[in-house]
Amino acid sequence: KAGVTQTPRYLIKTRGQQVTLSCSPISGHRSVSWYQQTPGQGLQFLFEYFSETQRNKGNFPGRFSGRQFSNSRSEMNVSTLELGDSALYLCASSWGGGQQETQYFGPGTRLLVL
Amino acid sequence: QKEVEQNSGPLSVPEGAIASLNCTYSDRGSQSFFWYRQYSGKSPELIMSIYSNGDKEDGRFTAQLNKASQYVSLLIRDSQPSDSATYLCAVTGGNEKLTFGTGTRLTIIP
Numbered sequence: 001k002a003g004v005t006q007t008p009r010y011l012i013k014t015r016g017q018q019v020t021l022s023c024s025p026i027s028g029h030r031s032v033s034w035y036q037q038t039p040g041q042g043l044q045f046l047f048e049y050f051s052e053t054q055r056n057k058g059n060f061p062g063r064f065s066g067r068q069f070s071n072s073r074s075e076m077n078v079s080t081l082e083l084g085d086s087a088l089y090l091c092a093s094s095w096g097g098g099q100q101e102t103q104y105f106g107p108g109t110r111l112l113v114l
Numbered sequence: 115q116k117e118v119e120q121n122s123g124p125l126s127v128p129e130g131a132i133a134s135l136n137c138t139y140s141d142r143g144s145q146s147f148f149w150y151r152q153y154s155g156k157s158p159e160l161i162m163s164i165y166s167n168g169d170k171e172d173g174r175f176t177a178q179l180n181k182a183s184q185y186v187s188l189l190i191r192d193s194q195p196s197d198s199a200t201y202l203c204a205v206t207g208g209n210e211k212l213t214f215g216t217g218t219r220l221t222i223i224p
Contacts, residue, residue, distance in 0.1 A: 033212070042216035043158070043202065056211045090157055099146045099206040100165055105157040 002027065004093050004106035012112045018079040021109045025072050025093030031055075032074040033103060034066060037088040049074050050096070078111075086113045117141060118205050120215035129224050133190040137203030137215055140184065146206035147179055149188045151199045152217065158202055162188060193222045 005024045013019050025032050033056075034046040045058040049068035066076040072093075078085055088110050092103035118139050127133040135149070146165050150158035162177040164170045164186065170177045176189040186205075190197055203215040 035214075043204075043214035045211050045213065048211065058211065100163070102148070102160050102163060103212060105159070108157050 004091060004104055006089075006091055006106040006109050008109060009107065010110050010112075012114065013081050014114050015081055015083060017081050018077060019081060019111060020075055020077045021089055021091075021111075023074045023076075023091035023093075023106060025074070025091075026104055029093035029095050029104075030072050031094045031096055031101075032068060032072065033092045033094075034074070034076050035090045035092065036060070037090060037108070038086075043090070046076065081113045083113050086111060117207070117213045118203055118215040120201075120203050120218050122216060122218060124219040124221055126221045126223055127193050129193060129195060129222055131193055133193045133197065133220055133222070135188040135190075135201050135203075135218050135220065137186045137188075137205075138184055139186070139203075139205045139213075141205070141207040141213075142181075142184065144184075144205045144207050147177070147186045148204040148206075148212070149175075149177060149186075150202040150204060150214075152202060153199045161201070190220075195222045195224055198222045 007022045031050045033048040037043045048056040052068045063079045068074045088108045090108045092105045094101040094103045148163045149161045151161045152158045164177040164179045174191045178187045200217040200219045202217045
């Protein structure tokens with residue numbers, strides 16, 4: 001079974017631009033979560049989508065948004081990019097998003113904001 | 115206070131010895147606990163999950179959970195150079211979101 005895939009793998013943007021990242025979960029998985037990883041803050045939860053609905057949200061500003069499609073693929077968007085948005089963005093999928101379910105991570109998208 | 119705390123390390127352990135990684139959490143409602151391993155430049159991969167008090171063993175890895183003390187640990191026996199990585203403790207709280215510690219960098223010295 002193919003793992004979680006993320007595109008693009010690397011991205012360079014300038015301040016003020018917006019960016020859209022894509023995540024395709026493992027086949028059959030309906031829950032997709034997004035995380036931001038930085039050296040200073042570590043892995044921080046952004047949001048989780050299940051059946052096209054945002055089910056949980058972390059403490060990030062409204063510039064960070066996401067959506068999920070009927071095939072469970074998910075996108076996240078960051079508008080008005082700031083230098084501090086430079087990070088590794090990881091998506092993780094699980095079957096139903098339950099507390100005891102393992103989340104499987106994709107390879108991540110490394111975003112650099114100049 | 116951070117919700118999940120780990121010693122940032124780095125932790126250096128001789129090859130063949132036992133590596134001990136510790137994690138504390140603040141939410142008493144937490145029910146699920148995970149240890150992920152992350153190699154430099156790679157994404158996290160699950161090593162162990164534990165849900166009830168006590169020990170859980172899987173090969174060279176043992177996870178220990180003490181909910182009364184809000185403490186979870188990971189022991190790696192017969193440490194190998196390939197175990198050198200950052201180990202992330204993660205906890206699922208009452209709101210069901212996965213919260214990670216900042217990770218402990220482990221180096222196994224040959």
